[in-house]
Amino acid sequence: MHSLLLVSAALSAVGLTSANPVDLERRTVTTLSATELSSFAPFTQFARAAYCGTDILQDWTCGEACEANSDFEVSLVGGDDDDIQNYFVGYSPSLEAIIVAHEGTDPTQLESDLTDIDVPLAPLSSTLFPGISSxxxxxxxFQDEHALTADAILAEVKSLMSSVGTSNIVAVGHSLGGALAEIDTIFFRLNIPSATISAMTYGTPRVGNPAWAALVDASDVNFKRIDNMQDLIPIVPGRALGYEHPAGEIHILSPGDAVSCPGDDDATDSECQIESVPTIFEGNIIDHVCMIILF
Structure with missing residues (x-):
């Protein structure tokens, strides 16, 4: 994801300025309770676990991240830390949900970096996303990376739905992994219409254009994207490139203090990401890297 910053730096400030609506009615944020914040913890640890190696994931022995969800039953692990982001699928009895988790960017792996900087927008695959407008x-x-594992993950999710008797699916991920989880929401909605779908993403970059954001918003998916303090990754790629976030922003102001922000990519409150980090030069990459460890 660090590579994406190099592409977006020059355009980020321009995009944020030109796209900011001047006549938007001010909408207020909602402070989250301690109970609401603590409910995110299992999903944060699943996103953290996705950075572990495949052998460790298969045995579910990745330390604190795995211990936090000790009853989790892994059923599928894949990826190679390079061409294919690591991922895992399994069932959480305590959450009564199937979990699909994607690894984020590993800046030491060339293919992972190349995925991030391949920023042109393109229509979705009609095979994987039937009936979606061009x-x-x-x-x-992001969509090319998603396509590498989509069929295998879909087959495993369907198999688990049958074997464990649940229709609840939660997609999670941090950084690039969050982008893949966001794409999962529409992929699962189209291909498993009977499922109840949620997503919890962390430090996710913008994934698509305004039509994509509207599609996610119009779906019945429970989508939340969590941004940490001065993290700069959620403001790239720049809006000047045609990108827009869907609704569902949760902005962490400090440890134990977070707000729910209204709208898509247009919240005007100073406590929301688009206002608190107006350009990448005012962001802090440490807030991105450390969020799933400290949150």
Whole structure:
């Protein structure tokens, strides 16, 4: 994801300025309770676990991240830390949900970096996303990466739905992994219409154009994207490139203090990401890297 910053730096400030609506009615944020914040913890640890190696994931022995969800039953692990982001699928009895988790960017792996910088928008695959208008466009690198594992993950999710008797699916991920989880929401909605779908993403970059954001908003998916303090990754790729976040922003102001922000990519409150980090030069990459460890 660090590579994406190099592409977006020059355009980020321009995009945020030109796209900011001047006549938008001010909408207020909602402070989250301690109970609401603590409910995110299991999903934060699943996103953290996705950075572990495949052998460790298969045995579910990745330390604190796995111990936090000790009853989790892994059923599928894949990826190679390079061409294919690591991922896992399994069932959480305590959450009564199937979990699909994607690894984020590993800046030491060339292919992972190349995925991030492949920023042109393109229509979705008609095979994986049947019936979706060509007006809906998504980051080329993200959707190409998603396509590498989509069929295997879908087959495993369907198998688990049958074997454990649940229709609840939660997609999670941090950084690039969050982008893949966001794409999962529409992929699962189209291909498993009977499922109850949620997503919890952390430090996610923008994934698609306004038509994509509207599609996610119009779906019945329970989608939340969590941004940490001065993290700069959620403001790239720049809006000047045609990108827009869907609704569902949760902005962590400090440890134990967070707000729910209204709208898509247009919240005008100073406590929301688009206002607190107006350009990447005012962001802090440490807030991105450390969020799933400290949150």
């Amino acid at each position: 007006d809906v466009e998504v980051h080329t690198g």
